[in-house]
Amino acid sequence: MNIENKIATRQSYGEALAELGEKNENVIVLDADLSSATKTNIFANKFPNRFINVGIAEQNMMGIAAGLSTYGKIPYVSTFAVFAAGRAYDQIRTSICYPNLNVKICATHAGVTVGEDGATHQMLEDLSLMRTLPNMTVISPSDDTQTKWVIEEISKIKAPVYVRLARLATPVIYDANQKFEIGKGIQHGNGTEATIFATGVTVSEALKAQEELQKQNINVRVVDIFSIKPIDKEIIIKCAKETKKIITVEDHSIIGGLGSAVCEVLSEEYPIKVERMGIKDTFGKSGKADELLKYFKIDSNAIVEKVLQ
Amino acid sequence: MILIMKITKIEALENIANEIRISIIEEVYNAQSGHPGGSLSCSDILTVLYFNQMNIDPKKPDAKERDRFVLSKGHCSPALYATLAEKGYFSKDLLKDFRKLESNLQGHPDINKVPGVDMTTGSLGQGLSAAVGMAMASKMESAGCRVYCLVGDGEIEEGQIWEAAMSASKNKLDNLCVILDHNGLQIDGKVEDVGGLTDIKEKFESFGFNVIEVDGHNIENLIYAFNSAKQKKGVPSVIIANTIKGKGVSFMENEASWHGKAPNEEQYKQAISELKLKHFSN
Numbered sequence: 001m002n003i004e005n006k007i008a009t010r011q012s013y014g015e016a017l018a019e020l021g022e023k024n025e026n027v028i029v030l031d032a033d034l035s036s037a038t039k040t041n042i043f044a045n046k047f048p049n050r051f052i053n054v055g056i057a058e059q060n061m062m063g064i065a066a067g068l069s070t071y072g073k074i075p076y077v078s079t080f081a082v083f084a085a086g087r088a089y090d091q092i093r094t095s096i097c098y099p100n101l102n103v104k105i106c107a108t109h110a111g112v113t114v115g116e117d118g119a120t121h122q123m124l125e126d127l128s129l130m131r132t133l134p135n136m137t138v139i140s141p142s143d144d145t146q147t148k149w150v151i152e153e154i155s156k157i158k159a160p161v162y163v164r165l166a167r168l169a170t171p172v173i174y175d176a177n178q179k180f181e182i183g184k185g186i187q188h189g190n191g192t193e194a195t196i197f198a199t200g201v202t203v204s205e206a207l208k209a210q211e212e213l214q215k216q217n218i219n220v221r222v223v224d225i226f227s228i229k230p231i232d233k234e235i236i237i238k239c240a241k242e243t244k245k246i247i248t249v250e251d252h253s254i255i256g257g258l259g260s261a262v263c264e265v266l267s268e269e270y271p272i273k274v275e276r277m278g279i280k281d282t283f284g285k286s287g288k289a290d291e292l293l294k295y296f297k298i299d300s301n302a303i304v305e306k307v308l309q
Numbered sequence: 310m311i312l313i314m315k316i317t318k319i320e321a322l323e324n325i326a327n328e329i330r331i332s333i334i335e336e337v338y339n340a341q342s343g344h345p346g347g348s349l350s351c352s353d354i355l356t357v358l359y360f361n362q363m364n365i366d367p368k369k370p371d372a373k374e375r376d377r378f379v380l381s382k383g384h385c386s387p388a389l390y391a392t393l394a395e396k397g398y399f400s401k402d403l404l405k406d407f408r409k410l411e412s413n414l415q416g417h418p419d420i421n422k423v424p425g426v427d428m429t430t431g432s433l434g435q436g437l438s439a440a441v442g443m444a445m446a447s448k449m450e451s452a453g454c455r456v457y458c459l460v461g462d463g464e465i466e467e468g469q470i471w472e473a474a475m476s477a478s479k480n481k482l483d484n485l486c487v488i489l490d491h492n493g494l495q496i497d498g499k500v501e502d503v504g505g506l507t508d509i510k511e512k513f514e515s516f517g518f519n520v521i522e523v524d525g526h527n528i529e530n531l532i533y534a535f536n537s538a539k540q541k542k543g544v545p546s547v548i549i550a551n552t553i554k555g556k557g558v559s560f561m562e563n564e565a566s567w568h569g570k571a572p573n574e575e576q577y578k579q580a581i582s583e584l585k586l587k588h589f590s591n
Binding site for chain 2: 028049050052054055057059060061062063064065066067068069070071072073075090091094095098099100
């Protein structure tokens with residue numbers, strides 16, 4: 001991980017989408033008046049005839065995408081996570097997931113790392129909402145390389161997919177040779193003192209914590225759970241068996257997201273204590289992204305402290 | 310293009326509509342559940358669409374070049390299933406299992422379970438957006454398909470309908486024809502009392518639609534309306550079909566209470582005998 005080389009996953013998404021547009025002419029992109037923020041404007045400039053701006057009407061956007069997909073199109077739908085998974089929940093549920101339609105919902109601005117916009121725009125419940133929907137695949141990428149792989153890979157899945165993207169620029173973790181697979185976590189290190197399961201923007205925080213702990217001769221492992229559903233049960237059980245402490249960390253409510261998903265696996269397969277770090281049943285607030293990571297105790301320092309407790 | 314057999318004789322179409330109404334009553338009676346009122350009000354509209362207007366072939370329900378139909382008021386599934394069975398998409402025998410555990414004929418239409426169903430619907434207000442997406446895709450591919458979407462007058466209280474209407478107009482979807490089943494009633498009473506909906510014609514006009522008003526039970530007028538919508542270029546059309554909820558069964562007509570209720574045995578017998586009397590002899 002190169003801590004200096006930072007890029008927001010929304011930016012990676014925009015670039016990957018423009019590239020995918022060249023390879024697959026069935027890809028259609030929809031946005032709800034946020035294309036400069038979600039970065040779908042890169043695609044829009046390149047393929048204006050395959051870009052649909054529906055205006056500020058997210059529910060309608062989901063329905064239009066559903067209709068397009070019945071014709072064999074592959075719609076990638078973007079807006080902020082709160083307006084996708086939140087405002088248009090029933091449209092995603094009934095018009096996309098129930099009929100199992102091939103719609104990709106790529107939602108940016110997830111989590112408190114949205115920053116200054118505050119609680120109304122900080123989606124902390126989307127993993128929870130999307131994970132519960134039958135037929136839905138839920139992906140929460142952690143860096144630029146992974147996001148770009150994900151955006152192309154999901155075009156091959158003929159079913160709904162939700163991708164959770166961030167506004168905050170975070171370090172590039174993976175090099176171009178890294179192999180990814182939907183449903184498989186990625187283990188960093190073999191430490192046995194603790195396992196830190198992380199997803200999205202918190203993966204780089206966990207890796208920073210791992211480095212910091214190593215200086216104190218405490219070896220932990222970090223597992224990037226970018227595939228929230230399907231989730232990698234094997235790696236979760238294996239790590240629970242091999243390490244002394246299990247911690248989950250996410251820029252999302254501790255209810256229903258990564259922490260809950262890990263607990264579901266372990267409570268059935270290998271009951272053990274799990275410590276969930278995340279937003280503790282509260283709304284977000286305004287501030288700078290790094291201040292908020294610290295405030296809500298999901299930054300690298302908070303992770304170090306949790307391991308040392 | 311798909312080969313279709315168009316029925317043009319008015320009496321023949323009226324008989325088909327009557328057969329559909331009989332099937333609706335059978336379905337709802339057998340299930341002891343379902344929505345007869347709005348199903349009976351849209352039977353003539355569905356008859357004209359499936360037997361006179363749409364470019365479809367029941368033997369090729371997935372043909373890409375077919376016209377599409379979205380029943381946005383999905384609770385009127387008994388009417389859609391009866392129409393599809395009458396058209397030959399599946400056996401009429403299956404209608405008796407409507408809403409039952411092992412049946413594909415779910416309470417609300419399912420695109421993956423029933424041949425001929427072009428979109429899953431049921432949560433009101435969502436079907437029109439899907440129809441807009443279909444009409445857009447058809448335009449992108451120059452496929453020449455027409456997309457029909459039936460909405461209820463209670464349903465258009467949903468804001469998403471107007472979001473979709475705006476998109477249809479912005480994108481000049483002249484291949485989209487919305488049909489409003491304007492029977493004036495919803496579960497809790499009159500549409501103008503419950504949701505406060507008035508000036509429907511003016512509302513659609515201000516959203517850029519070509520608006521055609523018609524007696525929704527007059528087959529000849531419906532055919533004329535659909536043909537006229539087809540001629541209109543550059544804007545989407547809406548046919549405001551003035552209908553009677555429960556049409557064809559005396560005690561169900563204009564009664565909001567028959568929105569979502571099954572008849573008992575006596576009511577069932579009466580309904581069937583009334584409908585059978587209406588048959589024209591060919």
